[in-house]
Amino acid sequence: MTSLADTDGPRQSADPPRYNGHVLDGTYRNDVPVLRNAGFTNIIPIPAGRKTPPPTGYTGNKDGNGHLDVSTEQSAEWQRTHGDYGPAIVLQDGQQGVDVDNYAKGDRLAGAAVEGLREIEERTGCEYPVTAAIYHRDDGSAKYLYNGTPGVELRGVICPGVETVSWDYRYLHVGINPDTGKPQRWGWGSPTTGITAEADGPIPAEQWATLPEALEAEHVAEDHGKLASLVSDEQARTWLQAMPEGPMSHLVRERLMHALTDLSGRNGSRHDRTRQHVRQLVEYGAARLPGAETALAVIDGELSELRKSDPSRASDDGEFDRLVSWAAKRCRPDVFHALRCLNRNGGRVRITREEADEPTSAGGNIIFKVFEPSEWTQAVAPPEFVIRKALTADTFGVNAGPKKSLKTHDNGAMALSIATATNLYRCEAFSVPKARKVLYIVGEGGEAPVRRTLLRLARAYGIDLNELVRDPNTPLVLAFGAAPIDGPAFRSSVLTLLDRYQPDVVLIESFYNFHPADVQPGNLYERGQLIDDYHKFIRAECEGATSLLTDHYRSTSAKTHDLDNISMAGQAENADSWITRYHRSAGDVPNGDFYLQTAFSSRQWGGTEWHVDWHLGAFDHDLGAHVGEIHWDVRPATASNADKQKPRVILETNEDRLAYIRDFVRDHPKMTKSECLEALRAATALSKATWSGVWAEAQERGLITQVRMTRPEGADGKTVTRQVWIPGDGAKTLEKDRQTWS
Template sequence: MTANLSTPEPVETTSAGSGLSPAGPYAAAAGQYWDAGWRGVLPLPVGKKFPPPSKFTGYDALTPSRPDIQAWLEDRPDGNVALHLPDGVIGIDVDAYGDKTGAHTIAEAQKRWGTLPATWFSSARADGSGISLYTVPAGTRLATKISFPDLGLGHIEIIQTTHRYLVVAPSVHPSGDEYRWRSIDGHAADSVPSPNDLPALPDTWLEALKRTPEPGPTRPDAEPVVVTGGLMSDRVCRALSKALEGLSDVDSRHDAMTANTMALARLVEQGEPGVGDASDVFRGRFVAAVTADGSRTEADANAEYERAWTSALSKVARTPTVEVADAQIIQLADSRRAQEMTVDFPEGGGDVRLHTVADTTTEERGLAGIMLDGATFIHGEPDGVTSLWGDGDRSLWADGESLIICGPQGVGKTTLAGNVLAALISATPATALGLPVRRADRVLYLAMDRPRQAARALRRQLGSANPVDLESRLVVWKGPPPYDLAKNTRMLTELAEAAEADTVIVDSLKDAAIGLSDDEVGAGWNRARQALLASGRNILELHHIKKISADKKPDIADVYGSTWITSGAGSVILLNGNPGDAVVRFHHVKQPVEELGPWMLLHDQQSGQMAIHGQVDLIAAAASGGLTVKDAARLLFETDKPDRNKVEKARRKLDGLVRDGRLTSRVATSPKDPVTYHPITVRQEAS
């Protein structure tokens, strides 16, 4: 099958598995697929898997005409090739790379439903991942995923005319590898398959994967459900969090949207408050996602969501609530003990069975099971501080504790946080303000305060970062949260779980919770923060201070809001200056171990970098005949008359340099003379 569509100029053709022509994958192969009987032959960007042309995929997809193909050949000859499957053809997409379980899932499925016949197979990998094509009866709609949650197996999707599309040979995978076909005989193919060449999906698989109507009696004359207002309940917040998580899969956004609008509609029927707001948030995020990838216009995306939402509300009005699950845990309490009971929904139907979980102790089942004995609590933590940002006792951010960066507008809070963020996701060891930053697995950035401005600032700092790191290790929430995080104290952790993030940056705290001057709100935020930390994650918070003079040395009392905001933090940094200052003051007003600074920071707004400027070098100062504690305090705090507190802070810094082997202390011959500190000379080191 080597026929090619006519183009304005002759295009050299190649076989669909044997490499690219100078004209590119789409120009090389679109004609072959058309002649083989495929009609949804779509162009993709060069070397990418999305987005496809708008309106030619998903539900109500248009079928390209020959003039459409011809126009794409002229406009996008170098693009990759996608196939939107026709009605009656499906693809079983197995992901078996990395920690994906698709290979085990397909083996389990064949064990249950029978061996699949050999067929045409498309892949750019050599690890068993790829898509196998089969025919099904016209009009068949299957489940979009194959998974066995009880076995921890999944990572298989069913591609069909209403769900996703294939990227096919001779396209180039983002990794640089080329897509290739393998024919029914198992060998690499130099041609493309025809829909008529494909074997049928076995009946046992059809029955297992067919979508079935939601069970339950219908109410054809039911009144329409009314979406009520009010604050979102915990159930609604959890449903919204799950819905937003579903939008992360580019190829499944329509199905995720329809499934989750139905879940939200069920909560309307059950009287949960706040579903209207949740739907508005979900709609906004869905529209933003599908317009950003170019697959829909804003008008099309809004219309698509409106159809799904209206349909979901109509459906729940006609059918009573049916709780469907593999197993649910029901907690029953009496005056003596709590019993656990499971509800089992047998495979293939049958009576629902209720079981009591016997022979389980309170410790295994209840609150006592998560308590620690005294020895474990006291001796289970390491002796020193483990730092996310810092080294040893010089720590600005300790693992398992919150860091707050405070300051007035325009002094570089977001810039400093961006420097830390760049180091957190760097592929190589990195620093911020000269201190090492431990690499995070994945960061969730809550860009709630002026997100466009934050995006510009981060572009200056991360614009040259590896795109793979930005895509895989940084997730951004844009705009206000779905719920006040001080009122729904689980939502912060649920957002982090949805993003699969181990570190959260909150920009800024005033947008996360309303009414921070109220102690009840401050305590609520601290509870949300501590819940996140208890889940094994870390958090950096940006916040504001009260209006003070730019020349005043700020202290922790200048942080805006309830005292619970700083009481629950492990470290607090205060920046001060005027908006746009090139040099701002840095004060470490709450410390995990020792106080760092005070420093003057150079704020380079063009590059988005901050660095310590004019830092006092106590070792150099001690080189001129020694340094007393009071002299060190005068240098560090820029005062001729340091108070006792400043003197003691200076003493701790000098003693720390002694412990590090960089200074030595000398006791005076006269009791009236002060102790002096001196650099360790080469001779002293040698001795």
């Protein structure tokens, strides 16, 4: 029998909680069956009225080998021999508790714990999600429970009044609290908002929220390479070794003064404040601001003096080195340039125009990213490919094509390829250097058809779905739904997904499913701004992510990969990379054979063009889908097999031409009548005179109309009034099934 301390006497409880008719009275004998039924197995007895000691060997990380698990037999024995003790839960590896003591204690003021956690949220730009909690006070104090990353080591104290609980550090009292004599209750809440609802029983771990990695990184002392948001040990060492010498810069000197002030204080948060000062100074040094290394040495000296004069307030000899290493792994290269700009200007930003008072995404009025000779002369790294010859990391743009050009199939093929490091289309030319996390947001096509397509693509790739399910990194996540892309509901929902899954690649289809109702599709200015804002939002939340937005362009566009195809959808000016496609010849729908010409293009590396033949299998009208095994034929689009000339649209009837004009003016709101007629002539086999006659008829029938429009133009955004053409109220009559190509 494992040794246990004797009890100090019966406990006093008040209003024990009742869950599904079962009263939890705070005794090991009575409460263990309820807790085990909720999935908790490592339940240990603690002497009544006390917080310690636990049974030997079942807590902590004994000799680096972990601890014993509580067997069913051991638990039953404790129920018989120590049934009057209180129950406590030992967490599993990967589970975390955030233990918030928000009340006043010693030098710590009431509310200091939540204040410290809000500082962490502000620092990371990430909020603690609502999750399961255990509580016995009504002041926000509670233990908030999260699922995290297995194999990491937590810090313990993360700010004044807040400690972490993990599988190898502490345990969760779930009986009668020895300090207040009140029973512990289960509920829902977050560390910064407090308890928001009471639960109807112990909450199983699978219902706990997943802790966003940005917050988990704040809790971790050593991640052992498990957290993607932290730089490698090698990179951290490189930054520390490369700190420049010289007189202290303005920002470094200012930060050192704050650090020394906090070191002399007795506010109970000296250690946490020092950690943040060290973190800031290390980042300054990594950003090549001189004097950071000297400032760190001064702080180290002050801590050494504290160890001599007041050992109770000082940490051990190796603590400072651990602080520096911890800080270096959390440096943010994206702010290095901003720090250098701020430092050169005495910590202030120069504003050269009164109008430039709108903060940028960098956090100030920094418009241009300046490279001085010491910076632009440095070697430039080659593009990092997500899919070789197709898509790079850290880019944004559009996956586009006319309707019914297999864009959803292509998104699914890319998502699975990237998530599993499988060659795209099973083609060696499109190899995937490493697996990355993918978030695939779908607003069209229906949940069942898209999932069915993904399952067929997985079979085509030879992917073991069971292995995919077991992957702890959650490599591919689907999200179905639709809302205006500029609305708070969309942003909030997507932000939750980004925080939870931290994707490397975000695919969303299709734009029209997320198009705001108050933005006209033909207004390229507003449409382009929506697209640009969306990509900035994604990449601001997931640094270095690749963001692709699926969109349609007109099936009456010429069969080329010209940027004009996506420019008229508001995409070209907001794309760093773009994928376009068209049917080289009519597809064989009954047999599921489609012959596409697909181009992968980028401002970073140029692009490639391919003949991609999709074979989906025969179409089953009973199932409403293609059946059989998917396979591909892929070959480069060389000069010998490429189209010899730019094809033109054939519009066989006058009704088709009238509808074509109506669509054309909608997609080209900046063009005058003369410019439209010339463009129509160039795009078709019809003369300008013919189009002039069709134009007059379209105007007479109300298909197009002329209006005065005020809009910004030019680089300075000057507002002007123009006579422009827009679609009228006439009915669209284009007979798409008779549209052909020359």
